[in-house]
Amino acid sequence: MSAIPVRGQPVEIMERVGETAFVIDQNRPHILVDAKICLKCPHQMCQYGCPTQCYKADEGDRQIMHFNYEGCVECGTCDVLCDQGAVTWSMPRGGFGVQYKFG
Numbered sequence: 001m002s003a004i005p006v007r008g009q010p011v012e013i014m015e016r017v018g019e020t021a022f023v024i025d026q027n028r029p030h031i032l033v034d035a036k037i038c039l040k041c042p043h044q045m046c047q048y049g050c051p052t053q054c055y056k057a058d059e060g061d062r063q064i065m066h067f068n069y070e071g072c073v074e075c076g077t078c079d080v081l082c083d084q085g086a087v088t089w090s091m092p093r094g095g096f097g098v099q100y101k102f103g
Helices: 035-040 077-081
Strands: 022-024 031-033 053-059 065-067 087-089 097-099
Touching: 031 065, 035 097
Parallel strands: none
Antiparallel strands: 022 097, 031 087, 053 065
């Protein structure tokens, strides 16, 4: 059970979406990430812009990008931020993707 946020204090995004369900479509993921393109990316903005931090790069000189579908809220931020063409984003098929508890 999560604590009730105090008015005026920030609430982390994962606390707000913690009551959601994520139904992953293993046959047709809604986001495809080309890791080869990510290796050449000069800024990897997707990992800084994603509100639920679904993008994580390995540590080291050559950072391989990993995407975690389970936390995706389907906002499309990664598609907008990726100016290298590594992200292919589409709406999930019906019955898949994020399902919000309150709407």
